[in-house]
Amino acid sequence: MSYRVGVDIGGTFTDFCVFDEESGGLHTLKVLSTPEKPGEEVLTGIQELERRHGVAPGDISYFTHGTTVGVNTVIQRKGINLCLFTTENFEDVLEVARLKMPDPYDLFSRRPVPLVGREKVFPIPGRILFDGSEEIPLDEDAVLEALEGVRAVGGDGVVVALLHSYRNPSHERRVIEIVKREAPELFIVSTSEVWPIIREYERTVTAVVAGYVQPRVSHYLGSLQDALGKAGVPAEPMITKSNGGVMSAEAGKTRCAQMLLSGTAAGVIGACQIARMAKVENALSLDIGGTSADVAVVRSGMPQYGIGEMIGDFPIFIPTVSVTSIGEGGGSIAWVDPHGVLKVGPESAGSNPGPACYDNGGERPTITDAFVVSGFLGQSELGYGNVTMRTDLAQKAVATVAEKLSMSLEETAEAIIKVGISGMYLEVSKLVSRYGIDPREMSLVAFGGAGPMLACHVARELNMRRIVIPLTPGVLSAFGGLIADIKNDFIRTVYLDLDTTTAGTIRDGFAELREAAMTWIRDEQGFGGEATLLHSADLRYRGQSYEIDTPLELEWLETGDVAAIEAAFHREHERVYEHADEEAPVQVINLRMVVVGEPPKPALPLLAKAEGDPVPVGSVEVHVDGGRQPAGIYRRGDLRAGHRFQGPAIVTQDDCTTCILNGFSAEVDEYGNLILEAGE
Numbered sequence: 231m232s233y234r235v236g237v238d239i240g241g242t243f244t245d246f247c248v249f250d251e252e253s254g255g256l257h258t259l260k261v262l263s264t265p266e267k268p269g270e271e272v273l274t275g276i277q278e279l280e281r282r283h284g285v286a287p288g289d290i291s292y293f294t295h296g297t298t299v300g301v302n303t304v305i306q307r308k309g310i311n312l313c314l315f316t317t318e319n320f321e322d323v324l325e326v327a328r329l330k331m332p333d334p335y336d337l338f339s340r341r342p343v344p345l346v347g348r349e350k351v352f353p354i355p356g357r358i359l360f361d362g363s364e365e366i367p368l369d370e371d372a373v374l375e376a377l378e379g380v381r382a383v384g385g386d387g388v389v390v391a392l393l394h395s396y397r398n399p400s401h402e403r404r405v406i407e408i409v410k411r412e413a414p415e416l417f418i419v420s421t422s423e424v425w426p427i428i429r430e431y432e433r434t435v436t437a438v439v440a441g442y443v444q445p446r447v448s449h450y451l452g453s454l455q456d457a458l459g460k461a462g463v464p465a466e467p468m469i470t471k472s473n474g475g476v477m478s479a480e481a482g483k484t485r486c487a488q489m490l491l492s493g494t495a496a497g498v499i500g501a502c503q504i505a506r507m508a509k510v511e512n513a514l515s516l517d518i519g520g521t522s523a524d525v526a527v528v529r530s531g532m533p534q535y536g537i538g539e540m541i542g543d544f545p546i547f548i549p550t551v552s553v554t555s556i557g558e559g560g561g562s563i564a565w566v567d568p569h570g571v572l573k574v575g576p577e578s579a580g581s582n583p584g585p586a587c588y589d590n591g592g593e594r595p596t597i598t599d600a601f602v603v604s605g606f607l608g609q610s611e612l613g614y615g616n617v618t619m620r621t622d623l624a625q626k627a628v629a630t631v632a633e634k635l636s637m638s639l640e641e642t643a644e645a646i647i648k649v650g651i652s653g654m655y656l657e658v659s660k661l662v663s664r665y666g667i668d669p670r671e672m673s674l675v676a677f678g679g680a681g682p683m684l685a686c687h688v689a690r691e692l693n694m695r696r697i698v699i700p701l702t703p704g705v706l707s708a709f710g711g712l713i714a715d716i717k718n719d720f721i722r723t724v725y726l727d728l729d730t731t732t733a734g735t736i737r738d739g740f741a742e743l744r745e746a747a748m749t750w751i752r753d754e755q756g757f758g759g760e761a762t763l764l765h766s767a768d769l770r771y772r773g774q775s776y777e778i779d780t781p782l783e784l785e786w787l788e789t790g791d792v793a794a795i796e797a798a799f800h801r802e803h804e805r806v807y808e809h810a811d812e813e814a815p816v817q818v819i820n821l822r823m824v825v826v827g828e829p830p831k832p833a834l835p836l837l838a839k840a841e842g843d844p845v846p847v848g849s850v851e852v853h854v855d856g857g858r859q860p861a862g863i864y865r866r867g868d869l870r871a872g873h874r875f876q877g878p879a880i881v882t883q884d885d886c887t888t889c890i891l892n893g894f895s896a897e898v899d900e901y902g903n904l905i906l907e908a909g910e
Contacts, residue, residue: 233285234292234832235465236712237272238493238705239263240519243679244271245705245885247712248285249832256832257283258705260679260885263580269454276461287462292829294711295479296470296493299450300443300486304345304542309442310417313385314346315376315405316434317393318353323434332543335660342543345442350383352376354392354405360725362397373408380416387417389441391434396426396723417445424487425548428723428819432538432547439544440487447486451479470496470710472550474533475717475826478755487548488718490541493707495551498526498533500710501675504700506531507834507901513673513698514658516688517707518680520561520598521578525658526553527665528675534665549719549824556657560598560680561585564646566634574650586627589620595631597650599624601683603643605852606889609863610882612679640853647687654684655691662692669694677703682888682904686877689908690891697894701837701866701902704885716757716827718750721820728769728816733790739821740765740787747825757827768820769799771811777819778802837902840870852878859892866904873898877906 234249246259259278264270272295279285303309316323324344333339354376356368380388388409395402399422409418424437454467467479472491482489494517501515505528513528527534536552538545557576561584564574574597583591585598587608601607602624612619625639632642662669673696676685682699689697700706720743726732744763751757765784768777780802786794800810846862853859859878866883874897877890881904890896894906 232291233289234712234830235279235285235290236294236496236708236710237275238296238496238707238711239271239298240493240521240679240707243520243704244275245708246275246279247702247705247708248279248283249712251291251830254833254835256702256709256834257285258702258708258885259283260704262582269450269457272454273457273461276458276463288464290463290465292468293458293463293465294468294470294476294714295454296496296707296711297447297450297489298493300447300490300492301541303443303446304439304490304544307345308446309345310386310445311350311384312346312438312442313350313352313380313383313388314434314438315352315354315373315388315390315392317357318355318372320393320430321348321351321353323391323431324351324438327431327435345438345544346389350380350385352379354401356392356401358392358394358398358401360394360397362394364398364400368401368404370404370408373405374412377409377413380413385416387419387441387445389434389437390418390420391430391437392421393430395420395422396428396433397725399426417441419444425721426723427547427721428725432545435544436487436546436548439490439541439546443490444484444486447489448483451483455479468716470714471717472539472548473535473717473719473824474499474551474714476711476714477716477718481754487546490546491539491550491553494524494526494553494555495533496710496714497524497677497707498528498551498553498710499714500700500706501526501677502528502531502533503710503713504675504677504698504706504903505673508673508698508899508903508905510673510675510696510698512667512671513675514662514669514694516674516676516681516685517678518676518684519559519678520584520680521557521559521580523556523558523654523678523681524553525556525661526551527661527667554657554661556654558597558650558653560683561596562650564595564597564600564628564631564649566631570634572631572635572645572649574646574653584617585624587619587621587624588617589623593627593630595624595627595646597646597684598680599627600643600646601889603628603639604647604854605850605861606683606854606880607887609848609850609880610887612884612887644853644856647684651684651687651691654688658688658692673698675700677706679704679886682881682886684889686889686891686894686906689906695908697906699881699888699904699906702883702885703888704883713831716751716755716829718747718825720746720750720823720825723820724818726818727772728792728796728818730790730792732818733792736767736818736821737787737790740823743821743823747823751825751827755827757829759827759829762826762828764824764826766822766824767795767818768822769795769802770817770819771803771814772817778806779822834901836900837871837898840872840898844869844873844875846875846879850880852880854878854891861890869898869902869904871898871900871902
């Protein structure tokens with residue numbers, strides 16, 4: 231027997247998805263997360279997989295894992311005591327940043343306090359120019375003085391961010407040599423090692439975020455490797471990456487910048503697969519867990535990529551799947567402010583103590599408790615038997631808010647749900663405005679432990695008419711990691727005019743990137759299958775401030791076909807901005823390379839066709855839309871392809887509960903996806 235295992239750790243539950251390579255079957259599982267003991271939930275899950283499904287640890291041939299250790303370290307500001315070495319007179323790079331308001335929708339928003347305070351930034355005389363030439367030699371004595379400053383502030387590590395290191399990293403490399411010789415106990419990293427891009431702030435903040443979390447991430451990954459080895463799992467753990475691919479855990483120890491959005495990206499990859507299976511062209515993926523909701527745009531069955539995605543309060547400029555995170559989930563706590571206004575979140579009950587209805591010590595009301603009071607939850611166990619809903623405890627918790635609002639329990643529960651949905655609506659509206667898309671023309675792919683529970687409410691607010699609920703929505707992020715490609719990005723800044731005189735330099739630059747990409751996937755990742763290389767370049771018209779990533783053909787690069795490269799850029803500029811200037815000179819700023827290796831992927835079986843109408847296993851009255859309505863209860867495992875029924879309805883399964891509102895019809899497709907359609 232041989233099994234491929236995907237794992238995703240969330241704030242409340244840790245999800246497992248197992249593919250049996252012999253039978254083609256899928257097994258799923260949820261266990262409670264243990265944020266106080268990271269990694270323990272993985273070992274618990276492996277034990278449960280063997281007990282429930284006979285998946286022996288020694289038969290696990292592939293293990294992929296999504297983690298939030300990095301992003302949580304930034305959000306909670308629990309990284310190392312980090313210092314920063316900059317070029318003299320550029321010590322304020324993190325303070326100045328880009329002088330943008332953090333939230334243009336909030337006039338009172340403030341820029342966050344940098345991860346490295348100004349008192350921990352030390353100047354190093356020496357100057358590399360934009361063309362890579364040395365104007366002022368590096369002052370090595372100043373490096374020694376800076377080290378004394380690091381010791382004085384109790385620094386644990388150093389990020390070296392010197393000007394124009396993307397063109398010539400010699401000064402940064404020399405600083406690292408000196409630090410390693412004089413203070414080997416310090417963690418140290420340079421911007422040219424993390425992501426060597428043009429623009430000082432972008433390069434520096436990316437390296438600072440990576441350096442801030444890397445020791446903690448490295449320790450976590452090392453502990454995971456040791457624990458899996460002791461458990462008898464022979465497979466080298468793979469880590470899902472921010473770009474939607476995977477890499478080895480060993481590589482993640484030193485390149486954690488590439489895995490900071492690990493878990494959220496895997497969910498989008500899973501949603502893209504579901505969209506393709508359901509024949510959905512364009513969609514919003516909605517991943518709601520206990521702590522947060524993650525939203526992404528899917529076009530033509532593919533995720534959207536970008537740079538500058540936020541890790542807590544800070545951007546990183548490594549290519550990532552574009553995901554908007556919202557601080558509201560099923561465990562978001564409802565409370566009344568001093569002015570008597572009902573608020574929901576951002577504080578979450580998480581897995582410990584969890585919502586009050588979990589009977590794990592929680593006493594404050596959450597969105598999940600509100601659904602219990604409304605009658606939608608409490609009809610079955612959740613989390614594969616890990617949670618038995620306590621309606622009485624949910625009512626007791628909601629009552630604490632109801633008394634302050636002078637409302638009934640059911641009215642308060644509905645108000646909690648509406649306020650929670652309004653927060654999600656606000657953030658999703660920002661996303662669709664940024665992309666210039668109309669949500670009414672898209673489908674909503676809802677997953678996560680609370681996604682199917684809240685999907686109809688979100689779709690109503692956005693006027694979306696179609697919802698797709700996967701067969702196992704509660705573990706789709708783990709499934710996404712299981713099917714993700716081995717993938718990595720490479721970049722080289724060249725800053726050239728695009729003409730026949732520079733075609734050779736561009737060709738040679740891509741040749742070096744190809745060599746680095748193939749070395750990474752063959753030697754570092756041990757992948758022996760067919761590898762795909764994707765070439766692109768950041769191009770702009772001379773005088774523009776920012777570039778457009780433009781896909782290129784290898785043939786154009788090999789033959790020096792400058793005209794074809796220019797034409798591709800003009801088309802891309804026309805697509806993005808609806809105009810192009812074909813007479814303007816074009817500049818090449820960065821050369822980009824993506825290497826992709828596609829491992830074997832599970833082929834999901836078709837669901838048996840239905841014979842007759844689905845039979846509900848029961849019914850219950852639910853409070854929704856201001857009154858009580860009867861709702862049929864269906865078991866997801868009983869539904870077959872072609873089954874249809876109307877809302878209000880409740881669909882129960884081990885990993886989540888789907889709440890279908892009045893006005894929505896439900897149909898099961900050939901893969902078992904639940905397709906919800908809103909009426910006129």
